Amino acid sequence: MESQTLPQMEPATNEGSSYVSSAGSAAVSVPAAPVREERRRKPRTWETPPAPVPAPHLDDYKSIVGQAEIDELRFLAQGLKGKSLKMVNSTAVGGGVAEMLNQLVPLLNEVELQTHWDVITGGNDFFEVTKAFHNALQGSEYKLTQQARDIFLMHNEQNLKRMQFTEDVVVIHDPQPAALIRARQDSSSRWIWRCHIDLSNPNPDVWGFLRPFIEQYDAAIFSSQSFSRQLSIPQYLFYPCIDPLSEKNKDLDDSFVQQVCDEFGVDRSRPIVTQVSRFDRAKDPVGVVQAFKQARKYVDC
Amino acid sequence: MEDFLKRSPAAATRAARETFYFCAADSVVIPTNFVARTLGEFAEGLRGVSVHCIHHHFIEARLRLKLMSNDFSQWLHEDLGLTEAARQLNRLDIYTATLDNVREQIIRIVERALI
Numbered sequence: 274m275e276s277q278t279l280p281q282m283e284p285a286t287n288e289g290s291s292y293v294s295s296a297g298s299a300a301v302s303v304p305a306a307p308v309r310e311e312r313r314r315k316p317r318t319w320e321t322p323p324a325p326v327p328a329p330h331l332d333d334y335k336s337i338v339g340q341a342e343i344d345e346l347r348f349l350a351q352g353l354k355g356k357s358l359k360m361v362n363s364t365a366v367g368g369g370v371a372e373m374l375n376q377l378v379p380l381l382n383e384v385e386l387q388t389h390w391d392v393i394t395g396g397n398d399f400f401e402v403t404k405a406f407h408n409a410l411q412g413s414e415y416k417l418t419q420q421a422r423d424i425f426l427m428h429n430e431q432n433l434k435r436m437q438f439t440e441d442v443v444v445i446h447d448p449q450p451a452a453l454i455r456a457r458q459d460s461s462s463r464w465i466w467r468c469h470i471d472l473s474n475p476n477p478d479v480w481g482f483l484r485p486f487i488e489q490y491d492a493a494i495f496s497s498q499s500f501s502r503q504l505s506i507p508q509y510l511f512y513p514c515i516d517p518l519s520e521k522n523k524d525l526d527d528s529f530v531q532q533v534c535d536e537f538g539v540d541r542s543r544p545i546v547t548q549v550s551r552f553d554r555a556k557d558p559v560g561v562v563q564a565f566k567q568a569r570k571y572v573d574c
Numbered sequence: 575m576e577d578f579l580k581r582s583p584a585a586a587t588r589a590a591r592e593t594f595y596f597c598a599a600d601s602v603v604i605p606t607n608f609v610a611r612t613l614g615e616f617a618e619g620l621r622g623v624s625v626h627c628i629h630h631h632f633i634e635a636r637l638r639l640k641l642m643s644n645d646f647s648q649w650l651h652e653d654l655g656l657t658e659a660a661r662q663l664n665r666l667d668i669y670t671a672t673l674d675n676v677r678e679q680i681i682r683i684v685e686r687a688l689i
Binding site: 341344 | 597607
């Protein structure tokens with residue numbers, strides 16, 4: 274990663290930092306294979322993290338989107354040439370935001386948008402609180418205590434003192450670092466809150482606590498209209514997308530695919546519906562099963 | 575809508591299964607590296623431009639021009655005198671095809687005009 278500022282590494286959270294094989298993700302397979310005893314073996318783990326993936330380049334995507342699309346991106350970026358941008362999130366590895374920033378930050382630098390990526394630090398207490406906030410904002414029951422508020426604010430304050438915000442645009446990802454907006458000192462920089470989670474049915478106490486911070490930003494970005502809230506600031510939509518070159522979306526070696534399918538008794542002669550994600554309510558595994566049931570009416574999968 | 579609500583006032587408060595969110599969209603129009611002075615260059619450009627370009631000139635143009643036509647047909651008709659090809663392009667069904675399919679169909683019509 275040439276000109277990219279690498280994020281500071283974090284204490285491990287529960288999100289994906291154990292380098293469990295993605296083959297451990299939920300797969301909706303065909304019904305009624307004879308039940309075999311103890312079919313699921315221990316999850317594969319690596320003793321050491323896999324080698325870092327080389328930084329992507331825009332031209333890597335040419336074979337997928339075409340040269341014209343790449344040219345358009347470069348042209349659009351010309352208007353922002355020389356501007357600086359800071360991304361801030363809560364983890365350097367594990368989770369969709371870190372995965373996205375790992376790919377996006379080098380691409381932004383390639384089009385001469387000086388982009389830095391900072392990761393907030395925090396003890397286990399902070400990550401327990403923010404994990405609970407994360408779930409509560411997506412509808413889980415949660416009793417917000419004064420202690421949780423204090424922990425959230427204290428760690429945001431510590432990060433705020435440690436970090437510098439000299440860039441033209443600061444993008445804060447998700448709720449964990451949301452209170453960093455208090456670092457904003459002048460009106461020349463623009464602060465944007467990028468929400469990657471579903472806020473359609475948030476715990477009112479947690480949302481009531483965070484909302485005053487969010488409304489100090491210049492704008493918020495959501496992934497879907499239905500995930501957003503009514504706010505006093507402009508809201509923008511970045512629809513969900515995938516990175517076809519990310520580790521998660523690359524073709525796997527056929528022998529490895531066969532080995533996993535054999536292990537779980539999955540018939541490869543039929544189409545397979547697979548969910549590659551953490552096994553988590555927020556990832557809507559039930560929705561995947563329902564989608565499978567719908568597809569099954571028309572396709573022998 | 576108002577006429578319907580006058581006839582059925584109770585419908586005004588019927589809860590929808592899903593909320594309708596009104597969104598606004600701003601388009602950014604940018605030049606590309608493709609320029610056509612001949613039909614051959616036009617066909618070449620159609621192969622090279624992105625689908626956003628096809629959308630801008632072929633689909634969004636219908637609303638912009640207010641002529642029940644599109645930029646491609648207008649150019650073929652007015653600047654190359656290819657009225658039949660322009661008419662064929664304008665009759666393409668944009669609602670039952672992807673933008674890439676639309677591009678292929680446009681190219682096919684233009685290539686036939688080239689012969």
